[in-house]
Every structure is written in C-alpha cells, then in structure tokens.
Amino acid sequence: MQKNIQNNLITWYNKNHRHFPWRETKNPYYIWISEIMLQQTTTEAVIPYYTRFIETFDTIDKLAKASLEDVYKLWEGLGYYRRAKHIHETAQFICENFHGQFPATYKDILNLKGIGPYTAxxxxxxxxxxxxxAIDGNVLRIISRLYALTDNIALTKTQKKISQIVSELLIGYDASSFNQGLMDLGATICRPLNPQCQNCPIAAFCKAKEIGQQKVLPISIKNIKHKELNYITGIITYQDQYLMIQNPAGLLENLYGFIQYELESPYRFMEEFEKQYHLPLSLVSYHGQVKHVFTHRTWHMHIYHFTLSHPYNTMYHLEDISQIPVSTAHLKVLKHYLKQK
Incomplete structure (x- = not known):
C-alpha cells in the first residue's frame, strides 16, 4: 500500500479507534445527536446522556412530539442548554419539511438550526x-503542525485555509475513517501539550516535528472577554417548599432556578423581590458562596435563606424539584444549602 498521510491515518484509525455507542451506527439522526452533545463536553460525560436520550427518543418523530421540558430533563447536567432547545426545534422542522427523515445533503444539513460547518x-x-x-479544534491543531502553519488558527481565514487542505486530502479516500481518525489522533496523540510524536501514524509527514516546532504550534490566540458576576441568590421557602422560577429567553432558557439579583446586599434583594412579586420576605441566614463557570462568564452566587409567610404559585418540594429541569448552577446552590442547613 502506498505510504501517505491518508492511508497511514486510516489504517491506524481502523486498528486503534476509540469505541463509542454513536460509532456503532450510520443513522444520521443518532450521529447528529452525538455531535451536538459532544460540543463543549467530553466524550466520557456524553456517553450516559446519549444512551438515555436515544433510548427515550429513538426516532426523530418521538423527539419532535416530546415536550421541551422532557427534553431539558434528559439534558439536565450536560450544560449549554440552548443545544437541547435547538435539537427539539430542528426535529420538529425535519418532521414538517423532510417527512421525519434526516436530510441527506450537506446544504440541507447545514441549514438546520444549531448545525455549523463542522457538525454538517x-x-x-x-x-x-x-x-x-469536519474541522474542529483537533483538526486545526493537527493540520497546523502537519504543514507547519504559523497562522493563528483562531482566525477565520486560517480555518478556511485548513478546511481547503482537508478537502483536498479527502479526495478518493474513506472520508468517515479519515475525519474520525483526525478526531482520535487529536484526542489521544497530537494533543495540545506534549504531543506523543513517537506514537503518531503520520509523524513521518509532519513538518512541525521535522523542524522541532511541534510543541510550539499551533498558534491559537483568542480575544475572549470574560465577565465576573456577583449575585445574591435566594433560597426562598415556605414551610418545606422552595420557590423556583423558569428562566426566560437567554442564558439557561426555560430551565428552573432560584431567584437571584445582581445586588450587593440581601436587604436590597428583599426590596427588589417585594417590588417584583408583591410579597414580603424574612431574612433567615447566610449560607456561603457557590461559583459556577460558563464559557464567557463566572457566577459568584452568595446564598441567603429567606422565608415567605404565604406560599407562591411556583413552589416545589424537594422530590418535585428532582422531576423538573434545573440548571447545573442552581443544583450546586441547592446541594450546598442542604449540606449547610
């Protein structure tokens, strides 16, 4: 067999690929769900979520007919909940426009909500x-090293250049094995730090290794603004019930959580709550701070316990809370409170 990048990588992948449940199928619906779940999430974390999701919604039609709250509940803890909303809306769109069959052209797939060039x-x-x-961070890193590209891979123009290189490498070869081979190579060998070049099936073709720059490349400099936000987060109770609200559009949309305000004092929290809900609160105790990190922001949630003299219409017992989709950030708050209580 001719020794080249493609053959070496495909042969290596076929012998050494990682085994995941979504690799046991060619069903585009299942592959779509796995790819959306894998965005911003590790493969190990995704496996149980993927398995439960596919067991519950084994067809696009079942997913489309489900309530959004049921979808969120299966997604609970996986994070980035807008992904769940998009797949629910997309399933409904596929049923309406493609008779429940996942589309089979790149253009149609790319036009689906929540799907970008990599996923398509x-x-x-x-x-x-x-x-x-299928250009993700692993592929950008591998190709940058393979061709000793000194361009910043965070830039769109560099990503387009790398996409063209991969397009040419794919011609005449098994695209599935090649693309997944790049994914596995980046995850296990050509890692961001300390690449294991001695185990790499395409090291002989790597220009970065040849010139001793494999630990320097790729250049990846992102301009990210990260916000630090401080909240007063209220555990508001009436007897053994907890007040929780469903979030409006935006971050953590439709998920349930505790009421919180970006204020500097629990007394200001009480004023703001009474202004919004027309109910007085009694301040009971302080329960420390919980931090939750999102991609571009960090929440510092200062937890205070308040009580109501009358119940509100969105109050839940603990066993009820386990049945509704609650944001991971506020599950942390609840666990912390119960531990401190």
Missing amino acids: GAICSIAYGMSTP
Whole structure:
C-alpha cells in the first residue's frame, strides 16, 4: 500500500479507534445527536446522556412530539442548554419539511438550526460517506503542525485555509475513517501539550516535528472577554417548599432556578423581590458562596435563606424539584444549602 498521510491515518484509525455507542451506527439522526452533545463536553460525560436520550427518543418523530421540558430533563447536567432547545426545534422542522427523515445533503444539513460547518461535515462524512471536511479544534491543531502553519488558527481565514487542505486530502479516500481518525489522533496523540510524536501514524509527514516546532504550534490566540458576576441568590421557602422560577429567553432558557439579583446586599434583594412579586420576605441566614463557570462568564452566587409567610404559585418540594429541569448552577446552590442547613 502506498505510504501517505491518508492511508497511514486510516489504517491506524481502523486498528486503534476509540469505541463509542454513536460509532456503532450510520443513522444520521443518532450521529447528529452525538455531535451536538459532544460540543463543549467530553466524550466520557456524553456517553450516559446519549444512551438515555436515544433510548427515550429513538426516532426523530418521538423527539419532535416530546415536550421541551422532557427534553431539558434528559439534558439536565450536560450544560449549554440552548443545544437541547435547538435539537427539539430542528426535529420538529425535519418532521414538517423532510417527512421525519434526516436530510441527506450537506446544504440541507447545514441549514438546520444549531448545525455549523463542522457538525454538517461530520454527519455527511460519517453517515453518508461524503468527502466533506469536519474541522474542529483537533483538526486545526493537527493540520497546523502537519504543514507547519504559523497562522493563528483562531482566525477565520486560517480555518478556511485548513478546511481547503482537508478537502483536498479527502479526495478518493474513506472520508468517515479519515475525519474520525483526525478526531482520535487529536484526542489521544497530537494533543495540545506534549504531543506523543513517537506514537503518531503520520509523524513521518509532519513538518512541525521535522523542524522541532511541534510543541510550539499551533498558534491559537483568542480575544475572549470574560465577565465576573456577583449575585445574591435566594433560597426562598415556605414551610418545606422552595420557590423556583423558569428562566426566560437567554442564558439557561426555560430551565428552573432560584431567584437571584445582581445586588450587593440581601436587604436590597428583599426590596427588589417585594417590588417584583408583591410579597414580603424574612431574612433567615447566610449560607456561603457557590461559583459556577460558563464559557464567557463566572457566577459568584452568595446564598441567603429567606422565608415567605404565604406560599407562591411556583413552589416545589424537594422530590418535585428532582422531576423538573434545573440548571447545573442552581443544583450546586441547592446541594450546598442542604449540606449547610
């Protein structure tokens, strides 16, 4: 067999690939769900969520007919909940426009809500065998090293350049194995720090290794603004019930959580709450601070316990809370409170 990048990588992948449940199928719907779940989440964390999700919604039609709250409940703890909302809306769109069958062209797949070029390329190559590149962080890093590219891979123009390189490498080869081979290579060998070049099936072709720059490349400098936010987060109770509200549009949309205000004092919290809900609060105790980190912001939640003299219409017993989709941030708050109580 001719020794080149493609053959070496595909042969290595076929012998050494990681085993995941979504790799046991060519069903584009299942592959789509796995790819959306894998965004910003580790493969180990995704496996149980993926398994439960597919067991519950084994067809697009079942997903489309489910309530959004049921979808959120299965997603609870996985984070980035807008992904769940998008797949629910997309399932409904597919049922309305494609008779419940997942579309089979790159253009149609790319036009689906919540799907970008990487996800569309992954689905097309893995499910349908199309020669479409699937460019994620692993691929950007590998190609940057392979060709000793000194361009910043955080820039769109560099990503387009790398996409063109991969498109040319795919011509005439098994796109599914090649793309997944790049994914596995980046996850296990060509890692961000201390790449294991001695185990790499394409090290002989790597220009960065040849010039001793494999620990320097890629150049990846992102301009990210990160916000630090401080909240008074209220555990508001009436007898053994907890007041929780469903979040409006935006971050953590439709998930349940405690009321919190970006204020400097629990007494200001009480004033703001009474102004909004027309109910007085009694301040009971302080229960420390919980931190939750999102991609571009960090919440510092200062937890205070308040009580109501009358129940409100969205109050839940602890066993009820376990049945509704609650944000991970506020599950942390509840666990912390119960531990401190």
